[in-house]
Amino acid sequence: MVEFERILEKVRAYRPREDVELLRRAYEFSSAQHQNQRRASGEPFLTHLLEVVNFLADLKLDGVCLASGMLHDVVEDTGTSIARLREAFGPEIAGIVEGVTKISRLEGLKPEARQAENLRKMILAMVDDIRVVLVKLGDRLHNMRTLQHLAPEKRERIAAETLEIYAPIAHRLGMGKVRGELEDLAFQYLEPEAYAEVKREVESRRKVSEEFLGEVRELVSAKMREHGIPARLEGRIKR
Structure with missing residues (x-):
């Protein structure tokens, strides 16, 4: 697991002090909200959030985006409301987290309503801030890296969704390395024999x-x- 202090060191190298402090506040808030929650792997839920923030820091994104990455699951996976998030961190961060939450809810649509090209267009059209998509890509990338801990049926569904939706979005954003890793990970679960x-x-x-x-x-x-x-x-x- 990547350590929070190591992420802070990375952020200090390219962002002002106020962004570092904003990220620290987001970390403390998220830690409290996700307390005692664990991933399917058995790891603390916080592990996932740190990996997403580390991904965003590697892209040298701003403090608002980093804090949003740290907070991106508090609405979906805890009792925290958008209103409370807006009060604690302001409308910009609340808006990004709300956008990520809306995209996550689209993933639950029935197959006939989830035609790949239409859903890709919907995701890109519904966000006013590209940082929403970047946070979601970081979220999906780490989920794919840890997909082995889920049930086979769920693994296959998520892998197919990644190949059809998120890898092409990464490609459209010029993120070739991310697209390549998403495709490789998806291929591993969709065609295991061919992959091997x-x-x-x-x-x-x-x-x-x-x-x-x-x-x-x-x-x-x-x-x-x-x-x-x-x-x-x-x-x-x-x-």
Whole structure:
């Protein structure tokens, strides 16, 4: 589990002090509201909220968005009202949390009302603030990373929804890395045998590529040393 103090250090590096204090207040409020709640994994519910905030901090989002990530489940999963949230944190944060809550409720619609393209358009059209979608993507990404703790039927439903709805939204927002991870995680649960086969093939090719990369790096380094050129070469296997 990512630690809250480590997140604060990350935020201090790019946001002013008032944003750090806002996030701390949101953490304290959320901790109290979700007290004794646990995830299906058995971990404290707070674990999920911290992972969402860490995702948002990696995107270098502002204090309002970070605090909203910390608070995004208090309306849906505790007795906290939007009115109370608005009183405690103001209309901007309350509006983002309310938007995330509305999206979460759309996920409960019957299959015939949840045609993928229509629902994607609905989600993007119903939010006035793109930060609502970013918080929801962070929420969905961590839920997918921990999907193994749910019942098989629920895993399959959430994985299909992720592939049809949230991965394309991430793509539209230019978040290729997030889209790729969501697709990989969904594929793992929707087509487990094919996923295992592809994973074996990728790992096999990766080993060959790493060996080739090492040989090329050594060859180039030797040539540069031969000509008295000081340099440090690095390389990576592109995803």
